Amino acid sequence: MAVKSRRTLLLASGALLAVAAVVVPVVAGAASADPASANQPRIVGGDKASLSDHPYAVYLTDGGGNQFCGAVIVSSTAVATAAHCAKAVAKQEMHVVAGREDKRTDEGDVLSVSKIWISKGYSDPTQGDDVAVLTVRGQLDYRPAKLPDSGDAAAYSAGTQATVLGWGRVADGGARSDYLRSAQVPVVSDSDCRSDYSMYDQKTMVCAGYEKGGVDACQGDSGGPLVVGDTLIGIVSFGDGCGKAGKPGVYTRVSAYVDDIQAQAKSRIF
Numbered sequence: 001m002a003v004k005s006r007r008t009l010l011l012a013s014g015a016l017l018a019v020a021a022v023v024v025p026v027v028a029g030a031a032s033a034d035p036a037s038a039n040q041p042r043i044v045g046g047d048k049a050s051l052s053d054h055p056y057a058v059y060l061t062d063g064g065g066n067q068f069c070g071a072v073i074v075s076s077t078a079v080a081t082a083a084h085c086a087k088a089v090a091k092q093e094m095h096v097v098a099g100r101e102d103k104r105t106d107e108g109d110v111l112s113v114s115k116i117w118i119s120k121g122y123s124d125p126t127q128g129d130d131v132a133v134l135t136v137r138g139q140l141d142y143r144p145a146k147l148p149d150s151g152d153a154a155a156y157s158a159g160t161q162a163t164v165l166g167w168g169r170v171a172d173g174g175a176r177s178d179y180l181r182s183a184q185v186p187v188v189s190d191s192d193c194r195s196d197y198s199m200y201d202q203k204t205m206v207c208a209g210y211e212k213g214g215v216d217a218c219q220g221d222s223g224g225p226l227v228v229g230d231t232l233i234g235i236v237s238f239g240d241g242c243g244k245a246g247k248p249g250v251y252t253r254v255s256a257y258v259d260d261i262q263a264q265a266k267s268r269i270f
Contacts, residue, residue, distance in 0.1 A: 005082070005084045005124075005125045005222055005237070005238045043164065043165070043166050043168060043169075043170060043177065043181035043182065043183050043216075043217060043218060043221060044169070044170060044183070044214070044215060044216045044217070044218050044242045044243040045183055045214045045215035045216065045243055046164075046170075046181045046182050046183030046184075046215065047181065047182060047183070048179055048180070048181055048182075049101075049165060049180045049181055049182035050101065050180070051099060051100075051101045051180060054163075054165055054180070054182070054225075054227070054230075055073075055099070055142040055143045056072050056073040056074075056142060056143060056144050056145040056225065056230070056232075057070070057072060057073075057165045057166075057180060057224065057225060058070070058071045058072065058073060058079055058096055058097060058098040058099075058140075058142075059071065059096075059097050059100075059103075059166075059167050059224075060081065060085060060089070060094060060095065060096060060097070060134075060223065061094070061095045061097055061110075062089045062093055062094065063089070063090075063092075063093035063094075065095075067097070067103055067167055067176075067220065068085070068088060068089065068220070069081060069082065069085035069088065069220070069221075069222045069223040069224070070085075070165070070166045070167065070168070070220075070221055070222065070223045070224025070225070070236060071085070071096060071134065071223050071224065072144075072145050072223075072224065072225035072232055072235070073098065073140050073142055073143075073144040073145060074133070074144050074145060074147065074232070074261055074262075074265045075140075075144055075265035075266070076139050076140050076141070076144070077135055077136060077139065077140065077265070078133050078134060078135050078136065078140075078264060078265040079096055079133070079134050079136065079140070080131065080132070080133050080134075080223075080232070080235060080254075080261055080265075081131075081132050081133075081134060081222075081223030081224075081235065082125070082130045082131065082132065082222045082223040082235055082236065082237055082252065083118045083119055083122040083125075083129065083130045083131055083132045084122075084124070084125050084130060084222060084237075085132065085222050085223035086116050086118050086132035086134065086223075087118065087132075091113050091114075091115075091116050092112075094112075094113045094134070095110050095111060095112055095113070096110070096111045096112075096113065096134060096136050096140075097109070097110050098111070098140055098142055099142060101179055101180050102178055102179045102180075103167060103178050103179065104178050109138070109140070109141075111136040111137055111138045111140070112136065112137045112138075113134045113135065113136055113137070114135050114136065114137045115134070115135035116132060116133075116134055116135075117132060117133045117134075117135075117260075117264045118131075118132045119131050119132065119257065119260065125237045125238040125250075126197075126199045126238060127199070127201075128201045128203070128204035128205060128252075129204055129252075130204075130235070130237040130238075130252045131235060131252045131254075131257050131260075131261070132223075133260075133261055133264035133265060135264070143230075145225060145227060145230055145231065145232040146229075146230050146231045146232065147231070147232055147254065147258050147261060147262065148231050148232070148233055148254060148255045148258065149255070149258070152255050155187075155228045155231060155233045155255075156187055156206055156233060156253070156255070157187065158186075158187055158188060158189035158192070159186050159187065160186065160187040160228060161184055161185075161186055161187075161228070162184070162185055162186070162187055162208050162226050162227060162228050162233060162234070163182050163183070163184055163185075163226070163227050163228075164182065164183050164185055164208070164216075164217050164221070164224065164225070164226045164234075164236065164249070165180060165181070165182045165224050165225050165227070166180070166181065166217055166218075166220065166221030166224040166236065167179070167180055167181070167220060167221070168217065168218045168219050168220025168221035168222075168224075169218040169219045169220055169221075169242065170218070176220055177220075183215045183216070183217075184215070185208040185209050185210065185215055185216070185226075185248070185249070186208060186209070186210065187206065187207070187208050187233075188206075188207035188208060188209060188248045190202040190207075192207070193205070193206075193207035193248065193250070196240075196246055196247055196248060197240075197250060200250070202253075203253070203256060204252065204253055204256050205237070205250050205251065205252065205253055206226075206233065206234050206250075206251050206252075206253045207248040207249065207250050207251070208226060208234065208248055208249055208251060209243075209247070209248025209249050210248070211245065211246060212245050213243045213244050213245035213246070213247065214243050214245075215243060216239065216242050216243040216244075216248070216249050217236045217239065217242070217249045218242035218243070219242070221236045222236050222237065222238075223235060223236060224236045226251045232254050233251075233253075233254055233255065234251030234252060234253065234254060235251055235252040235254060236249065236251060237249075237250050237251050237252050238250050
């Protein structure tokens with residue numbers, strides 16, 4: 001099974017900058033000029049989405065302005081993303097792009113990153129703890145996503161309809177999306193996900209997708225949000241291909257990290 005993170009590999013000055021994960025996350029892909037984007041997933045089987053409905057959806061770019069992952073606003077000064085995205089590009093080269101629905105425009109805000117927190121248990125996506133919080137320089141004047149209660153089980157019940165958002169590939173190995181896309185996917189039971197992925201850890205992961213496939217996150221979508229309403233229940237982490245039958249997307253279970261995210265997302269005091 002070729003399990004890959006859903007982040008795009010970026011090449012800069014001939015050096016490999018990014019993703020060495022074994023799983024494919026489902027976030028929007030990087031800019032079409034990026035030759036390594038083929039390894040990054042995008043929303044498969046979804047539709048064009050609006051930031052007026054999901055103002056907390058943002059994406060990350062490298063020093064060349066290439067989109068390589070997604071993220072989600074959790075406070076006026078911070079975004080949450082996947083740990084494998086936070087480790088993909090040096091802090092001084094990373095930027096958060098907010099309020100830009102179409103990547104071809106210059107709308108919204110581009111903010112540099114002043115601090116990166118990565119879950120101390122992270123090693124690679126398939127081992128869990130695939131979560132990070134980026135503190136930005138400046139203000140994110142957009143409505144943040146809500147965080148679930150740490151003990152919230154209802155949003156993770158099998159069959160719950162959730163929405164995944166990103167600018168990644170629209171097909172496995174396909175081109176990247178220029179604009180934000182979304183797809184509806186049902187939460188998968190822990191027992192079913194464990195049968196699909198032997199490394200599945202129900203304490204730190206959650207799966208979403210259809211048994212028949214066809215709808216999923218893809219390369220470039222890593223780090224992006226999985227929401228129920230406006231509540232963030234998952235962060236795109238990895239998968240086996242994009243939209244394959246019997247291979248749902250695997251997401252970081254946000255409820256397991258609420259305290260850490262809130263601690264890192266607190267507004268700075270000057």
